[in-house]
Amino acid sequence: MKSTQIIRVTPPHLPANTDPSDVVLSQVFNANLASQEASGTADAAVSVERTLHGLRPGPQSEPHMFALIAREPGETEDYLDVPAQSDDRNFDYLGYLTVTLPLRENTDTAEVAVTLDAGLAPLPGEELSPEAVKALRRLYQLAADVAREHGRGTLQAGLMTSPSIGVDGDPRVRLMRELGFELAYQGGEYLVELGELPAAPLPEGIAATAFEGVSPPEPLVDGFLELLRIASTDVPHGSLRAEPANWSRERLAEVAAHSARLGSQLVNVVLFDAYGPVGFSYASRHPGSNPAVAEQDLTVIHPRARRQGLGTAIKAILWRELRARHPEVKRVCTFVSDDNAAMRAINAKLGATLTAIETVWQKRV
CATH class of the missing domain: 3.40.630.30 (Gcn5-related N-acetyltransferase (GNAT))
Structure with missing residues (x-):
């Protein structure tokens, strides 16, 4: 039976936002896939270059990225730290977590983004599998641990949902409520064709x-x-x-x-x-x-x-x-x-x- 492990993605070390590691490529692919399934369009896709840039500590925020992986029985190699660039190792990914810590205002807050790997992610309207629920629970618990480690008392976690099912039809919402989260913001992503203005x-x-x-x-x-x-x-x-x-x-x-x-x-x-x-x-x-x-x-x-x-x-x-x-x-x-x-x-x-x-x-x- 497979076990799971958290790996930590260390910040980019190259001057340019190039040569992404496999873990970054996988996170970007799966995050964009989830976004496209929710919105029906790839127009809001986030590029690898932008993701690498977002993993660099800056004057406004400090990012931390992690991945949850499955391990084969008997595996002993320690994968605790994986660089964001120049690492081609491929893992059996289950999900991804980014925790962003604001540095100027809202310094009690940790902003959280969780993405399931495509093998676990449900299609719009489908229920979460037991394996997906387990992975999400592990990742949100990790987010809370990271927040506490850095002295943050509030988690803010975003979700994107298809209008065809609505917020209450999203199975992740039921899990968020079970985990003690409360809805604090609701808005929309809109697309405008630049025709006759x-x-x-x-x-x-x-x-x-x-x-x-x-x-x-x-x-x-x-x-x-x-x-x-x-x-x-x-x-x-x-x-x-x-x-x-x-x-x-x-x-x-x-x-x-x-x-x-x-x-x-x-x-x-x-x-x-x-x-x-x-x-x-x-x-x-x-x-x-x-x-x-x-x-x-x-x-x-x-x-x-x-x-x-x-x-x-x-x-x-x-x-x-x-x-x-x-x-x-x-x-x-x-x-x-x-x-x-x-x-x-x-x-x-x-x-x-x-x-x-x-x-x-x-x-x-």
């Missing part, structure tokens, strides 16, 4: 500027940082434990350097009036990802400038700018909380289609 007139006194990278033009930086601070608490995030983000010029420079190392392409739009920035939205493209798809993660409007149609306008302006700079982009994948009624209405107006349900489950440990 609506007109985006701006009110008198408000203008738009577009830029690439992370930092806006110098005269807008301080107001831009204020928008980021507003977004950290103002954008609906359910009942997730969250703290305001303390954005500074130094922090912005750190994020810019970390992003440049990955080689992502960011297209941003800032709206501003005579007093400074009043709106911000951005889209990103990452190495190794589908070149026809961009991601949009954040749109924020300053409270003093709301109820003027700026949310719709800034998205339309951004998508036009994205298409002009990167004509190969045909679709945008965007994410929004179910509690954000205003942004959901904007997305609907722009033709967004729900592709998957995203939930985050929270537990004290």
Whole structure:
């Protein structure tokens, strides 16, 4: 009878996000397979390059990756540590765990992502096998152990579910509740075809500027940082434990350097009036990802400038700018909380289609 063992994946050691080890390739394949089965599209697939970059400790977070493997009777070799790069050893994988520790805010939190290997993962609507339940229990217990080891008292674990079965039809949800997790956030992944975009007139006194990278033009930086601070608490995030983000010029420079190392392409739009920035939205493209798809993660409007149609306008302006700079982009994948009624209405107006349900489950440990 086979036994199981946890292996720890050590951070990338090469300068470039290349030469992934077999364990990283397997995790990426299975995570993308699960995402595609939930959403019906591969547009939100995460590349190997992006995954390797995400395993590098940075100024914002500290990642830890593990895999659960099956062992043959009599095997004695110790596989405790496996490097993220340049290791071709193939194991009998059962599942994968990534625990990300925020370093600036929410330092009591551990963010958890668990993926079953394809051999154990159920299709949408199917029940979990006893072997899958056992693997998930082991991985979530490991997540709690890692959190406690690093002084974290809250687990936040994400799931992606097909709209065809809904949250209550997902067998993993029943297990999460058995393990003591509570639903803290629900939102959607949406896909927008960049066809004919609506007109985006701006009110008198408000203008738009577009830029690439992370930092806006110098005269807008301080107001831009204020928008980021507003977004950290103002954008609906359910009942997730969250703290305001303390954005500074130094922090912005750190994020810019970390992003440049990955080689992502960011297209941003800032709206501003005579007093400074009043709106911000951005889209990103990452190495190794589908070149026809961009991601949009954040749109924020300053409270003093709301109820003027700026949310719709800034998205339309951004998508036009994205298409002009990167004509190969045909679709945008965007994410929004179910509690954000205003942004959901904007997305609907722009033709967004729900592709998957995203939930985050929270537990004290």
